[in-house]
Amino acid sequence: xxxxxxxxxxxxxxxxxENADKALAxxxxxxxxxxxxxxxxxxxxxxxxxxxxxxxxxxxxxxxAKFLACSDxxxxxxxxxxxxxxxxCDSVTxxxxxxxxxxxxxxxxxxxxxxxxxxxxxxxxxTNLPS
Numbered sequence: 001x002x003x004x005x006x007x008x009x010x011x012x013x014x015x016x017x018e019n020a021d022k023a024l025a026x027x028x029x030x031x032x033x034x035x036x037x038x039x040x041x042x043x044x045x046x047x048x049x050x051x052x053x054x055x056x057x058x059x060x061x062x063x064x065a066k067f068l069a070c071s072d073x074x075x076x077x078x079x080x081x082x083x084x085x086x087x088x089c090d091s092v093t094x095x096x097x098x099x100x101x102x103x104x105x106x107x108x109x110x111x112x113x114x115x116x117x118x119x120x121x122x123x124x125x126x127t128n129l130p131s
Contacts, residue, residue, distance in 0.1 A: 009037040010045045014069075017055050023066035023092035058083045058092050061118045066092055083114075086121035093121065 016032055017024055024032075029042055037045075046067060049055045055067050082098040085091075100115050 009041050010048065012036055013042065013045045014049060014054060017067050018069040022090060023058055023060075023068045025064050025066050029067070059114050059116060060085050060092060061116055068092065068094060083116045084121065085116050085118040086124055087118050088120055088124040091121055092116070
């Protein structure tokens with residue numbers, strides 16, 4: 001695993017993502033951080049945190065990249081699992097035990113997988129949140 005020096009921006013972004021109750025988009029992070037750092041720094045820090053396997057990136061059903069902490073990742077740290085995007089509360093949840101299974105044609109090399117399904121999460125079903 002590659003290590004890097006800790007910065008205020010990196011620490012702040014990681015804490016923000018770890019404490020969030022749902023996956024955060026770049027715009028959410030920039031809004032929460034205010035003037036702490038610029039948008040390019042946020043992108044660089046997010047890339048570094050992904051490389052260090054502290055967070056992972058998920059595309060929501062609109063194609064917007066959102067970021068989740070890796071604290072719930074399985075021991076083998078596999079990000080090739082399903083993500084669930086709630087259409088009511090906009091939460092994105094990792095579903096670790098639902099692993100897509102497919103076989104690529106010969107000479108294709110898998111580098112990244114992004115599976116997101118949408119619907120209504122258990123919280124919204126239980127609370128009957130309005131659409």
